[in-house]
Amino acid sequence: MKEDIRNKLQNVLEDRVFHKTEDCISYGYDGSFGQHIPDFVVQVQSTEEVQSVVRIANEFNMPITPRGASTSLSGGPLPVEKGIIMDFSQWDHYLEIFPEDLLIKASPGVITGDIHKLADEHNLMYAPDPSSSSICTIGGNLAENAGGPRGVKYGVTKDYVLGLEVVTAQGEVIQTGGNTVKNVTGYDLTKLIVGSEGTLGVITEATLRLIPKPLATKTAMILFDDLYTAGKSISTILTSGVRPSKMEILDNNALNRVEDYAKLDLPREASAILLVEVDGDPTILDKELQTIKEALLQIGVDKVDIAENKEDEDKLWQVRKLVSPAIVESGYTKISEDVTLPLSKIPDMFKKIDEIKQKHDLNIVVFGHAGDGNLHPTLNTNMRDQNEVERVEDAVEEIFSYAVQLGGTLSGEHGIGTMKRAFMTKELGESGVQFQKAIKTALDPNNLLNPGKIFPIAGEERLVLRNE
Amino acid sequence: MIDKLDYQATFDCVQCGYCLPVCPTYIAFKNEKHSPRGRINLVKLVAEEKLEIADMEEGIDLCLGCRACETICPTNVRYGDILMSAVEVIKENKDMTLKEKGIRTGAFKLALKNKRVIRMMNKGLYFYQKSGLSKTVSKSGLLKPLPKYNDLNKAMPDVILSERITNNINPFRKKDIQVGFFQGCIMDAFFKRINDLAVKIMEKHDVQVTNIKKQTCCGALQHHAGEHDMTVVQAMKNIEAYEKYDFDYIVNTIGGCGATLREYPKLFEEGSVWHGRAVKFTEKVRDISEIMSMLHLEMTEPVNMNAVYQPSCHLEHVQQVFKDPMNMINNVPGLKYIDMQDKSLCCGSAGVYNIVHFDESMQILDLKMRNVKTARPTLIITSNPGCHIQMQLGLEREGMSDEVLVKHLVEVVAEACNIS
Ligand SMILES: Cc1cc2nc3c(=O)[nH]c(=O)nc-3n(C[C@H](O)[C@H](O)[C@H](O)COP(=O)(O)OP(=O)(O)OC[C@H]3O[C@@H](n4cnc5c(N)ncnc54)[C@H](O)[C@@H]3O)c2cc1C
Ligand code: SF4
Ligand code: SF4
Numbered sequence: 001m002k003e004d005i006r007n008k009l010q011n012v013l014e015d016r017v018f019h020k021t022e023d024c025i026s027y028g029y030d031g032s033f034g035q036h037i038p039d040f041v042v043q044v045q046s047t048e049e050v051q052s053v054v055r056i057a058n059e060f061n062m063p064i065t066p067r068g069a070s071t072s073l074s075g076g077p078l079p080v081e082k083g084i085i086m087d088f089s090q091w092d093h094y095l096e097i098f099p100e101d102l103l104i105k106a107s108p109g110v111i112t113g114d115i116h117k118l119a120d121e122h123n124l125m126y127a128p129d130p131s132s133s134s135i136c137t138i139g140g141n142l143a144e145n146a147g148g149p150r151g152v153k154y155g156v157t158k159d160y161v162l163g164l165e166v167v168t169a170q171g172e173v174i175q176t177g178g179n180t181v182k183n184v185t186g187y188d189l190t191k192l193i194v195g196s197e198g199t200l201g202v203i204t205e206a207t208l209r210l211i212p213k214p215l216a217t218k219t220a221m222i223l224f225d226d227l228y229t230a231g232k233s234i235s236t237i238l239t240s241g242v243r244p245s246k247m248e249i250l251d252n253n254a255l256n257r258v259e260d261y262a263k264l265d266l267p268r269e270a271s272a273i274l275l276v277e278v279d280g281d282p283t284i285l286d287k288e289l290q291t292i293k294e295a296l297l298q299i300g301v302d303k304v305d306i307a308e309n310k311e312d313e314d315k316l317w318q319v320r321k322l323v324s325p326a327i328v329e330s331g332y333t334k335i336s337e338d339v340t341l342p343l344s345k346i347p348d349m350f351k352k353i354d355e356i357k358q359k360h361d362l363n364i365v366v367f368g369h370a371g372d373g374n375l376h377p378t379l380n381t382n383m384r385d386q387n388e389v390e391r392v393e394d395a396v397e398e399i400f401s402y403a404v405q406l407g408g409t410l411s412g413e414h415g416i417g418t419m420k421r422a423f424m425t426k427e428l429g430e431s432g433v434q435f436q437k438a439i440k441t442a443l444d445p446n447n448l449l450n451p452g453k454i455f456p457i458a459g460e461e462r463l464v465l466r467n468e
Numbered sequence: 469m470i471d472k473l474d475y476q477a478t479f480d481c482v483q484c485g486y487c488l489p490v491c492p493t494y495i496a497f498k499n500e501k502h503s504p505r506g507r508i509n510l511v512k513l514v515a516e517e518k519l520e521i522a523d524m525e526e527g528i529d530l531c532l533g534c535r536a537c538e539t540i541c542p543t544n545v546r547y548g549d550i551l552m553s554a555v556e557v558i559k560e561n562k563d564m565t566l567k568e569k570g571i572r573t574g575a576f577k578l579a580l581k582n583k584r585v586i587r588m589m590n591k592g593l594y595f596y597q598k599s600g601l602s603k604t605v606s607k608s609g610l611l612k613p614l615p616k617y618n619d620l621n622k623a624m625p626d627v628i629l630s631e632r633i634t635n636n637i638n639p640f641r642k643k644d645i646q647v648g649f650f651q652g653c654i655m656d657a658f659f660k661r662i663n664d665l666a667v668k669i670m671e672k673h674d675v676q677v678t679n680i681k682k683q684t685c686c687g688a689l690q691h692h693a694g695e696h697d698m699t700v701v702q703a704m705k706n707i708e709a710y711e712k713y714d715f716d717y718i719v720n721t722i723g724g725c726g727a728t729l730r731e732y733p734k735l736f737e738e739g740s741v742w743h744g745r746a747v748k749f750t751e752k753v754r755d756i757s758e759i760m761s762m763l764h765l766e767m768t769e770p771v772n773m774n775a776v777y778q779p780s781c782h783l784e785h786v787q788q789v790f791k792d793p794m795n796m797i798n799n800v801p802g803l804k805y806i807d808m809q810d811k812s813l814c815c816g817s818a819g820v821y822n823i824v825h826f827d828e829s830m831q832i833l834d835l836k837m838r839n840v841k842t843a844r845p846t847l848i849i850t851s852n853p854g855c856h857i858q859m860q861l862g863l864e865r866e867g868m869s870d871e872v873l874v875k876h877l878v879e880v881v882a883e884a885c886n887i888s
Contacts, residue, residue, distance in 0.1 A: 022501065022524070022527070025523070026527075043498070089498075135488055324543070328544075
C-alpha cells in the first residue's frame with residue numbers, strides 16, 4: 001500500500017516526495033521535544049498540489065501534518081501519528097505588496113522576516129514580530145497565532161489577517177474574509193483558522209494587513225529592588241497614558257546569566273529589570289518616557305535609564321536578545337514555558353516560580369513580554385537525568401496549574417500542540433473541550449489533519465518530556 | 469557510539485532553525501537533511517543508536533564544512549566538532565566494511581595516499597592562473613560531472629614546483645613586528661606569487677618576516693578526511709618548528725589553513741602539555757589581512773575597478789576575521805566596493821568538495837553566481853585559493869571571464885602599494 005501512495009504522490013510532485021528514513025527523519029522534530037518519523041514528506045508548491053495530496057490522504061486514510069520551518073515550541077508540526085508531512089518551507093515564491101491598500105499577499109512558506117522587509121521598503125509595517133521571524137513561515141505564524149514583543153501595543157498575528165485561502169480536510173478550496181478591515185459576512189472563519197495549529201484546514205494563501213511604520217523609537221531600562229514593585233510598575237506604566245510598543249522583563253536570574261555570559265556591566269543585584277520602548281513621532285518620545293518616569297516615581301521607582309542615542313538603545317535590547325543564548329548551558333536542554341496572566345498577577349507568578357525552583361531544586365529563569373502578561377519561565381534541564389526530568393515535569397505542571405488558578409492561560413503564543421494538551425481540560429473544563437472538539441469533528445471527521453494535537457489523549461494527565 | 473561522536477555537543481542545539489537561512493547546502497538542496505539542524509539531529513540519533521551510521525552518511529558527506537552555522541547559532545553549538553566526529557566515525561565504519569568508493573572520505577584518503585587529488589587540484593590552480601581557465605574548462609570537461617576528472621588530469625601539464633621563500637632573518641635589521649610566515653602546501657605551489665607579494669608588503673612596511681624551513685602542511689586535508697592521528701602529527705611538527713622563535717605573529721594568506729592552525733588546541737586533551745603548547749602557538753596565528761590592517765600601508769596607486777568580496781568561510785566562521793579584509797578593501801584608492809548579496813555564503817569550493825561532489829558544488833556555485841551577476845563587478849576579491857579557483861570556474865560557466873577578474877586581497881593591496 002505504501003508503494004501505491006508513494007506512486008500517487010510522485011505523480012503529483014515528482015521528486016518533491018521523500019520516503020527514505022534518512023530523509024524523513026529530519027522532518028520529525030521541531031523546537032520542542034520528541035522525534036518521530038513520517039512515512040512521507042511532500043514539498044508542496046501550489047494550492048492544486050495541496051488539494052491532490054489531501055485527496056490521496058483521504059483515499060488511504062493517512063494523516064497529514066502541515067509544517068513550516070518547524071520552529072514550533074509546542075510540538076505542532078510533529079508527525080505523531082506518522083503519515084505525510086506537508087512541508088511548506090519551499091513554497092515561498094509568492095509575496096506581493098499592495099501599498100495603496102496597505103495589504104500584502106503571501107504564499108504559506110514565505111518567511112516572516114521577508115514580509116517585514118518588503119513592508120519596510122514601502123514605509124509600512126507588518127506588526128507581528130515573533131523572535132523567530134528570520135526563519136519561521138507566515139503559515140506557521142497563522143497556525144500558531146504567533147505573537148512577539150510588539151504585542152503590547154500592536155496585538156498578535158490574528159489582528160493582521162484579513163483573509164485566507166484554505167484547503168479543507170476534504171480537499172476543497174475555500175476563501176475566508178477578504179481584502180477589507182471590516183467584514184461581517186458570515187462566521188469569522190479567518191479567526192477560527194488562525195491559531196488552529198493545522199488541525200482544521202491547510203492555509204495556502206494569506207492576505208495580511210499593514211500599518212504605517214512608526215517614525216522612531218526610544219527605550220528606557222528600569223531597575224527594581226523587589227519583584228512585587230516590578231510587577232506593579234507594569235500596570236502603572238500602562239495606565240500612565242502612554243502606550244509602550246515593547247515591555248520586556250528579566251528576573252534576577254536571567255539578568256545575572258546575561259551578565260555572566262556577555263559582561264555588559266548590568267546591575268547584578270537588581271531583582272528585575274524592565275525594558276520599555278515607545279515609538280512614534282520622535283518629538284514626543286522623550287515626553288512619553290518622562291511621563292512614565294513620573295508615574296513610576298509615585299510608586300517609589302526611581303532607577304530609570306533612558307538611552308540617549310540609537311547605539312545605547314541597541315545595547316539595551318542586546319540584553320534581552322542575549323537571554324536565550326546566555327541561559328543555555330552546555331549539555332543542558334532549555335524548556336521554555338509560555339504562561340500568560342492578567343497583569344496584576346505577574347508578581348504572584350514570580351513568587352510562585354521562585355518557590356517551585358527551591359522546592360524542586362531546579363534551574364529556572366524568568367523573562368518575557370511583561371506588557372501583555374506573557375512570561376517565559378525557562379528550565380535548564382539535563383535530559384539524561386531521569387530524576388531531574390521528572391522534577392521538571394512536576395514543576396511545569398505546577399506553573400500551569402497556578403497560571404490557570406490566577407485566571408491566566410497555559411499558552412500566550414506558542415500553542416498547545418502535544419506539549420500542553422494534557423492540561424486543556426484544566427483550563428477549559430470538560431464542556432469547553434467538547435465544544436472545540438465538535439468543531440474539529442465537523443470539519444475533519446476522519447481526523448486526518450494534524451492528529452494528536454491540542455486535544456487531550458484519553459488517560460493523559462500530565463506533561464511528559466521523556467521520549468522513549 | 470556515544471563516546472565516538474560528539475554527543476555532548478548535540479545537546480546544545482535547541483533546534484531553533486536560525487542556521488537554516490545561512491546554510492548553502494540547505495538553500496541549494498532544499499532538504500532538511502542537508503541543514504545544520506538536520507545534521508546535528510542525525511548525529512545525535514546515530515549516537516543513541518536509533519539510526520545506522522549509513523543513515524547519516526549522505527547528510528554529513530555533503531556538508532561543506534563552511535561553518536556559517538556556527539557564527540549565526542545563538543547557543544554556540546560546536547558544529548565543527550560534531551561534524552568532525554561524524555566524519556571520523558563514517559571513515560572508521562568504512563575502513564571496517566572496506567567499501568571505499570569515490571565519496572568524500574574515500575577520496576580524501578586517496579588524496580593523502582598518492583597525492584593524486586592534491587596534484588590534480590594543484591594542476592587546476594596552475595592552469596586557471598595561467599590561462600584564465602577558458603580553454604581548460606571546455607576541453608577538460610570541468611563542466612561535466614565527476615568521472616570526467618580523469619580527463620582533466622591527463623589534459624594538464626606538469627607543474628613546476630615553486631621554491632620556498634628564502635630564510636631572510638637578518639640580525640642587523642631590527643624591525644617593529646617579527647612574524648613567522650606560514651606558506652601552506654597548496655598556496656606554496658601555486659600561489660607562490662601571492663605569498664611573495666605578502667612578504668614584500670610586510671617587509672616594505674617594516675615587518676621582519678621569517679620563513680621556517682621545518683614547517684609542514686597545516687593538516688586541514690587530513691583533518692577533514694577524518695584522519696585524526698595524521699593531523700596531530702602535522703600539528704606537532706608545526707608547533708615545534710615555530711615555538712623555537714620569538715615571533716609576534718605567525719602569518720598566513722590562506723583562510724582555510726589559518727583556520728586549521730587556529731584550531732590546533734582542539735587536537736589535544738585539555739590540560740596536557742601539548743595542549744598548552746598549541747594554545748601558545750594559536751594565539752599568534754593571524755591572517756595577512758589582520759597584519760595589513762595593523763600597518764600604515766602606503767597605498768598610492770589607484771586600482772580603478774568595481775569589486776565584490778568573496779570571503780573565505782573559514783576566515784570568517786572559524787577565524788572570526790570579518791572586519792580587517794573590509795578595512796583593506798575600503799582603503800584601496802580608486803576601488804569601488806559593491807556589497808554583494810549573501811556574500812558570506814560559501815561558494816561551494818570547500819576543500820576538495822568541488823572535486824568529489826562536483827554536481828552539488830556547481831549547484832551551490834550557481835547560487836553564488838546569481839548574486840555576482842546582480843552586483844556586476846569587474847573584480848572579485850578572494851582570501852583563499854579554493855574560493856579563487858571556484859570563482860574563476862563560476863565566471864567561466866557564466867561566460868563572464870572576459871569581463872571580470874579574480875584576485876587575492878594581497879594582490880590588490882600589492883598593486884595599490886606599487887609592489888610587484
Ligand atoms: C528561537 C525561537 C523564538 C521564538 N519566538 C517566538 C515569539 O516571540 N512569539 C511566538 O509566538 N512564537 C515564537 N516562537 C515559536 C514559533 O517560532 C512560532 O510558533 C512560529 O509561528 C512557528 O512557525 P513555523 O513556520 O516554524 O511553523 P511550524 O513550527 O512548522 O508549525 C507550527 C504549526 O503550524 C502548522 N502549520 C504550518 N504551516 C501551516 C499551513 N500552511 N497551514 C496550516 N497549518 C500550518 C503546523 O502543523 C504546526 O501545528 C519561537 C521559536 C523559536 C525557536
Ligand atoms: S542555530 Fe544552533 S541551536 Fe539553532 S538549530 Fe542551528 S545549530 Fe541548533
Ligand atoms: S558547515 Fe556550512 S554546509 Fe555544513 S551545515 Fe554548517 S552551514 Fe551548512
